[in-house]
Structures are given as C-alpha cells and as structure tokens.
Amino acid sequence: MSHNHNHIHKHQVQGKNLLFSILLNIVITIAQVVGGIFSGSLALISDALHNFTDVISLIISYVAHKLSRREASFEQTFGLKRAELIAAFVNALSLIVVAIYLIYEAISRFFHPHDIQPTIVIWLATLGIAVNGFSVLLLKKDADHNLNMKSAYLHLLTDMLASVAVLVGGLLMYFYQIYWIDSVLTLIIALYLIVVGFDLLLKATKMLMLFTPEEIDIEEIVRSVNQIKGVKLLHHVHVWHLNEEELHLEAHLDCSEDIKLSDFNDMLHQIEKVLFEEFHINHVNIQPEFQKEDPKEIIVQD
Template sequence: MGHSHSHKHEVKGKNLLLSIILNVVITLAQVIGGLISGSLALISDALHNFSDVLSLVFSYVAHKLAHKKASFDHTFGYKRAELIAAFTNAATLVIVALYLIYEAINRFFNPHQIHPTLVIWLALLGIVVNGLSVLLLQKDAHHNLNMKSAYLHLLTDMLASVAVLVGGLLMMFYKIYWVDSVLTLLIAIYLIIVGYDLLLKATKMLMLFTPESIDIKDIIKEVHQIKGVKKMHHIHLWNLNEDELHLEAHLDCEEDIKMSEFNQILNQIEQILLEKFNINHVNIQPEFKKVDPKDYIVQD
C-alpha cells in the first residue's frame, strides 16, 4: 500500500476578503439607488450583488477551512469545504436568476417610471468595483473551483452593470423604459447558463464521479505494462478537491514477491499515474492469488 502527493498553485484568501468589502459597498449603493430610481434592472443587479457578498463570505470561510490540518477526527481535514462552497454558490446563481425572470416578466406587463440618471451613475460604479474584484480573483479562478464560483459571481455582476448602463442610456435619450425588463431577463439567462455549468462540475466532484478527462481503461492499460503486474482491479478514482486526485485499487501480482520488490512496482505505478494522468494520491492494496472479485469496478 502506498500514496503520493503533489502541490499546486496556492490561492490567495486576501483577494477574496478585499472583494467582499468592495461588494458590500456596491450592494448598499445599488439597493438605495434602485429604490429611489425605480429601476428593476438596478435592483436585480443589487440583489445579485447581495448574493455575491454571501457567496464570497462562504467562499472565504471555506478557503480558510480547507487549509486546516487533518486530525484523528477529520482525517482529510476540511479539504472538501471549497467544493461545498462552489456548489452552494452555483445554486444561488440559478435561484437568483429564476427570481429575476419572474420579476422581469411582471414588470414588463406592469411598467414603472424610471429615473435613468441615478441608474447610469450606479451602473458605472458597479462596473468599476466589480471589474476590480474580477481582476483580483482572475488568476486564482483558473486553479480552484471555489474561487471560480466567486469569480463567476463577480464577472456576471460586472456584465450586469454594463447591461444596466446601456439600459440607463437608452431610457435617458430614447425613453425606452421596457428595456429595463429585457436586460433583466438577459442577465438572468446568463446567470442560469454559468450557474448550471458550475453546479454540474461541483456536483460531480461531491458525488465522487470519475473525472471526465480520464478514462480508467487507459490507466489499466498503462499499469498492466509494468513487469510483475498481473491485474489491477477494484478501482476507485475521484477528486477530493480541485488539487487532489485520488486513486485506490487492488493489484494482483504475478509472483509471491517481497514487500521491498512490491515497493519498486508501486513506485513505477505512482510515477506513471502522476505524469500521465495527474493523479497525485495513490493507494494500492497488493495481492497474490487472493480470492476476491477481480472486476475492474466493484460495487462495495
């Protein structure tokens, strides 16, 4: 039995904390401005920003928990906390979007007078604040699903603010007030698209599904080429979190070898799995003519 580890990009929680502070400011400003101006698009943007504040706080807490050390009571530590945060954040994106669709349809048939000047200025503020937050998290979003969920919240906020700005200009110069509802619908549809994709990825990881980028048959083919290996079976492959890809399996050996000899085989397996499949945690149970199921995938 053996295991191996490798470490990847370290995400920065301080950038997330700064983004939280910025979004609290913009949320308060947009709520007040939306109520005064009567703009549903601005209120919807504020509501989305508020969901962002909650999701960013959740992401920040999860990020801190993920770095707590393992213990006898928590042998994996809290490494999956960020997956839970990503799942929750994605779900809130979809829920907020459905609410916005309802409000937009209702407002379309029951239009309200809107004061575009305040809408324009607050939209500009939203673009600047969310744009800065997006830049802060952009690098980390490429390496961590939790950070990506926070990043997508902020990116959609920035795009929503751009849409609100366009709507405010159209209302100011052309008196096209129905554009407020149309833009809200477009924002909501975009939220559903990005939220569903993230929700699906987080769900697959939480359910311990095999990563889509890896074919277990390819792993078997590579391992079976190693001298001394008879058959790898009873295989499990899953993401513990964004950085750790685990594999555990039983390994039938050709001969009744010493443990020191098995260690040499294990080292070869670990090297192949890390280099070709990016699997950085390997747990192998050695066997020789043991009576047990020899299927590649066994229902435990």
C-alpha cells in the same frame, strides 16, 4: 495496503483578495439598493440583489478557503479540504435561484411598467462596473486554479456584465425613453446566470459525488499499469477528486508472482511514477494480492 502522495507544485490562492472584494461589494450593494428604490429601476434593484448574493457567496468562499487549510486530525482525517467544493456548490445554486426570481420580476414588471429615473441608473451602473471589474481582476488568477474561487469569480463577472447591461438600458431610457428595455435586460441577465450557474453546479456536484474526472480514462490506466513487470491485473479501481488539488486512485493489484514486500515496494514506485506522469494522479492507495479469490473486474461495487 500501500499509500503514497506525489505533490504537484500548485498555485497559492490568496484569500486576502477575496476579503477585499467582499468589502467592495458591500459598498456597491448598499448604493444600488438605495439608487434602485429612488430611480424605480428593476434592473438596478436586480443588480443590487445579485450583488447581495455576491457578498454572501464571497463570504462563503472565504470561510471555505480558510477551513480547507486546516490540518488533518483524528476526528477529521482529511481535514476540511472539501469545504471549498461545498462552497462552490452552494454559490452555483444561489446563482440559479436568484436568476429564477429575476425572471419572475422582469415578466411582472414588463406588463406593469414603472416610471424610471435613468440618471441615477447610469451613475450607479457605472460604479458597479468599476467595482466589480476591479474585483474580477483580483480573483482572475485564483479562479483558474480553484473551483471555489471560480464560483466567487463568476458571481463577480456576471454582476459586472449585469452592470454593463443596466448602463446600456439607462442610456437608452435617458436618450430614447425606451423603458421596457429595463425588463428585457433583466431577463437577459437572469438567463446568463442560469447558464453559468448550472455549469458550475454540475462540476461541483460531480466532485462531491466522487465521479471519475472527465479527463481520466480508467481502462487506459489499467492498460498502462498492467504493462509493468510483476503486475498481473489492476482491478477494483476508484479514481476521484478529494479537492481540485488532490486526485486519488484506490485499487487492488493482483501480482503475477508471490513476491517479497521489498520487491512490491519497487513495483509500487514504478506504478506511482506512471500514474503521476501520465494521469496526474498524486495520491495512490493500492492493496496487493496474490491468487486471491475475489471479483477481478476493473469496476466493482464495494
């Protein structure tokens, strides 16, 4: 069995940006809870609740980020590299759960309206936009390269948009006394949370379940490898993400001739080059065979 790693130059995620965002969101959450109680605004309280889930999700993301950097050991041969995928899954699920609760509260409040003090709503929504907007800018670059950071980024982005909606609602209540807008905006925020949360949940689930990445065509991989001199058939193929930085391929390789190990090493080098350059696969694990009697299908249930 031959195993090789090709390392792609990757963006270094900055955990300190995440830590700073956690502190900012703790402050805004406390302010919005107090303001929501005094103003009577469900939209403001829902924004605070979402901010609280932000704090939890950011802490989960930060811990997962630190765990994923741990070195491998005899007990944890992959280290804890999948911790960030688990964090992304949990955070996405929390977005959906919060959204369902907000829908329930918004419908209830729509039929049983409360008096709302729009001035408090306007000031705290403005504060929420400023704090979450700054946090979004801090995490933007990391979110483009890391699913865990993207889950944290989406929590902050949706909360910033929620604060914008709350601000609009506060202005409408202040100038036109349209108090039902509070419930309508809460519903809109909740529906948006479900959309972005489900998309993230689906991506994290596929990686955790070791699905073949959407951009990978296994039949095309087999065709490319089979063209290399000395290769008879690549089969028993598995392709999966260990995490977002590591794309693995494991397969059996039926050789056309009974070659020496040194010759197989040369063949393997060519295979690794093709897989890395054409498919961005940077971890290759191949079992060489010659006239071995076993199923030769591309995909075989091991």
